[in-house]
Amino acid sequence: MALDPQLAALYAQRATAGIRPLYTMSLDEARAADLAAIQAASGSPEPVHEVTDIELPGPAGPLxxxxxxxxxxxxxxxxxxxFGGGWTLGTIDTSxxxxxSLTNAAGCLTVSVGYRLAPEHPFPAAVDDCFAALRRIAAAGRTGPLADADPLRIAVGGDSAGGNxxxxxxxLAxxxxxxxxxxxxxxxxxxxHRADTxxxxxxxDPAFFNDKSVDWYWxxxxxxxxDGDDPRASPLRAADHTGLPAALVITAxxxxxxxExxxxxARLRESGVPVTLTRYPGMIHGFFAMAGTLDAGRRAIEQAATHLREAFAAAATEGK
Incomplete structure (x- = not known):
């Protein structure tokens, strides 16, 4: 089908403005432009009961x-x-x-984790940081904002590189x-990494995230x-996908x-993992972060929150 009408209007705006692809910019320019575009498209941030910035121990220093x-x-x-950003762009402000939105709609404690970015810190730095943070969040003896985290009900999630x-x-877990x-x-x-699809x-189309964007990030x-053959970089290349947690996979x-x-x-499903897969028609990469601009972005956030809420409720019942 054609581009969603809201996206078609955005396409026209970008064409008129002459916006350059991120991969044609310097790293500093791309990082600033990426954050500005996401903040503009995500709309006014929802108020949350409490938001606290902390540091978690990482393999190369605090995260x-x-x-x-x-x-x-x-x-x-x-x-x-x-957060997403091709392991190259992004901060905890990005997401x-x-x-x-997910905190409010799913009724969960959400912890956004910062990790070292490439190319300054190439693979597997981001993987090592994220796993160290995950293990700390799940560990006993937490204090402060993490004191009430339920170690028996922990989910992971992310968009784009964050999904990876x-x-x-x-x-790893x-x-x-x-x-x-x-x-x-x-x-x-x-x-x-070697996807040829x-x-x-x-x-x-250079107006949006495209094949050159993918190559640039990798x-x-x-x-x-x-290094792209390592399953820690390309999880589709893992030899075994059995025993993994149920998944919601959203594509555009x-x-x-x-x-990919x-x-x-499909690989998860073939391995016995319960999977819900939803392709959003007429959408582009990045739409999940554009809920303030795109109706489909809001629907995807709602779907994600419903999936999380139901998974957490089921885990609570099983734990009784």
Whole structure:
């Protein structure tokens, strides 16, 4: 089908404004432009009962994190959220609007985790940071904003590179014997460095995230191309996907990552993992962060929150 009418209007605006692709900018320019575009498209941030910036111990030093707490008493289920940006762009501010909405709608404690960015810190720095943060969030003896986190109801989630990192976290947690994870939320995730798919070949328009964008991000993330074969970089290449938590996978019709996200959903399903896969027609990569501009972005946030709420409720019942 054609672009969603709201996206078509956005396309026209971008064409008139002559907005340059991020991959044609310097790193500093791209990082600033990415954050500004996301904040403009996400709308006014929802008020949340409590928001606290903290630091978590990481393998190379403290990691910034932001804890969003809904109203109500603990213990509270937890969503550990990893922002997108091709492992190159982004901060915990990037996913602020998403985390606020999910906190309120899912009734969970949301922890947005900062991690080292490429190319300054190539693979596996982001993976190591995210897993260290996840393990700390799930550990006993927490204090402060994390004191009420329920270690038996922890989910991981993220969009784009954050979806990639979330998928990788489930593989690492399974192989390490924990922490136990309730579910995974994968929003248009990168899953295979060597993907050669119709969606990669078809989506070339420089007005939006395209095939060159994908190559640019992978080029920044990987110090060596062969590192992309590591399942910690390309989770679709893992030898075994059994025993992973149930997943909600969200993809977009006009996204170069569409096919590899859907291939990952299929691989999970083939491995006995319960999966819900939803492709949003007429949408582009990034729409999940555009709930203030796109109706489909709001619907996707609502779907994600419903999935989390139901998964947390089921885990609470099983734990009784």
């Amino acid at each position: 910034p994190a932001r804890v969003y707490r809904p109203a109500g008493d603990g213990p509270l289920p937890v969503l550990v959220y990893f 602020d609007a998403i985390c606020r 990192l979330s998928a990788v976290m489930t593989l 399974r192989d390490a014997g924990g922490p136990a994870l309730t579910t995974q939320l994968l929003v248009y995730p990168n899953t295979d 119709p969606s990669r070949r078809e989506n070339t 080029g920044n993330y990987l110090a060596r191309a062969e 019709e006009y996204d170069p990552l569409r096919d 996200g859907e291939a990952y959903a």
